[in-house]
Amino acid sequence: MVVWLLRMGNTMVLKVNIKRIMEKEITTTEWIYEVARLEAIASKRSIVPEMWEERDEAFKSQMTEYVEGLRGKPLPTPEEAHDSWWRKYEEMGWKYGKIRDVLHKTHPDMVSFNKLPKDERDKDEIFLALVEFAFKYIPN
Numbered sequence: 001m002v003v004w005l006l007r008m009g010n011t012m013v014l015k016v017n018i019k020r021i022m023e024k025e026i027t028t029t030e031w032i033y034e035v036a037r038l039e040a041i042a043s044k045r046s047i048v049p050e051m052w053e054e055r056d057e058a059f060k061s062q063m064t065e066y067v068e069g070l071r072g073k074p075l076p077t078p079e080e081a082h083d084s085w086w087r088k089y090e091e092m093g094w095k096y097g098k099i100r101d102v103l104h105k106t107h108p109d110m111v112s113f114n115k116l117p118k119d120e121r122d123k124d125e126i127f128l129a130l131v132e133f134a135f136k137y138i139p140n
Contacts, residue, residue, distance in 0.1 A: 028138055029060075029067040032130045039126055045119055047100050047109065062088045070131055071140075078124035079113040085124075086110055 030052045040048045052060070066084065070076075076084065089110060097106020109120055116124075 027064065028134050028140065029064040031138060032067060032127070032134050033063065035130055036123070036127050040123065043119070045123065046117075047107075047120070050102070058092050062092065067131060071135060075128050075132060078121060078128060081128055082109075082113045082116070082121075082124045 033049075033052050037049055037051070049055075066088065075081075086109075089107060092105070094105040094107055094110065096108070096110040097104065098108055100107050100109075109116060113121065113124070
């Protein structure tokens with residue numbers, strides 16, 4: 001994996017597999033996902049998803065398709081991005097639930113954008129900023 005967070009006592013340790021990055025084994029979508037995941041950890045967000053390599057292939061495929069579909073186009077608003085995410089999750093069999101549960105495919109963010117807590121609305125904006133950054137600075 002590219003990035004791990006390890007707990008050593010009260011300290012979080014970040015371990016990065018530089019060789020994999022240098023050999024270009026990481027996709028743009030994976031980079032965006034992992035940086036967004038690390039931001040969620042750093043910001044102490046209530047929901048932090050699994051590492052990319054732990055996600056199922058249906059998720060990876062739909063996210064890659066979504067991200068690559070944004071290339072060369074104006075980015076959506078955070079609300080539009082959230083609505084797209086919500087629809088894709090429904091297509092993968094997820095439904096609203098008070099807690100995020102991978103086994104039961106429930107997620108508390110499967111609500112309209114304006115009903116999301118501020119930190120979750122911010123997360124959508126951060127995701128889009130990472131997409132913009134990746135498209136500008138990371139070779140395709």
